[in-house]
Amino acid sequence: MYQTIILIGNLGKDPEMRFTPGGQPVTTLSVATNRRYNGQNGQPVKETTWFRVTVWGKQAESCNEFLHKGSKVLVEGRLTPDPETGGPHIWENNGKVGASFEVTASTVRFLSGREDQEEAEPAVNTQVPPNLDPSEIPF
Template sequence: MFQTIIIAGNLGRDPEMRYTPSGQAVTSFNVATNRNYTDSNGQQVKETTWFRVSVWGKQAESTHNYLKKGSKVIVEGRLVSDPATGGPRIFKRSDGSSGASFEISATNVRFLSSRTEGGEPAIGGEDIETGATSAEDDLPF
């Protein structure tokens, strides 16, 4: 069996890097994805879904060095479920409302922001999994 998820969005804060006891780098960051639509009453609805992303190894170091809050990215990886529930992690916010956290273990992160949008590589920039560059025509959309 195989599972993969691909999201495109913006970082909600600067990435945070740490090292495991064995010395492997891991970087964590949040990505917001947006969906705009018109509901059955004709009202415009803006829906934002947040994902927590973990990147490992050399990718973690590149992600930490080149991305910052607001950077546009495409993340490919696998969805990580809560071991207790088998679904997203459920939590209570400080105001008492419930929330869900979707987590992704990334296998590939592509930087989409231009250098003028915070110093990241331009569209079609470095693929940090392979270190290769891609043309804008290679984007799947």
């Protein structure tokens, strides 16, 4: 069996990089995708879906160094369901309920222009280390 997801969107905030106790770099990206269409009443509708993307290894370091809030990225990876619900991560903020989908990235490509990223490096294809326990992620 195989699953993959491809996203093109913008970062909603600056990347957050941490290290596992074993020294493995891991960066979290908050990626928003937008869809625009006309509703049944003919009025334009803008729909935003949020994805929390986890990036590992050298690619995590590159994302942390070269990406920033507003950067456009293409992410290839796999959906990671919430262990409690089996679906997206549900959250509440000031009485407003929302959801974000968790994605473990295999590839992140930087799509923003050079004026947005100084000397950007090409994406590096990395996978989650097979021997890493998810409980070791420091967030």
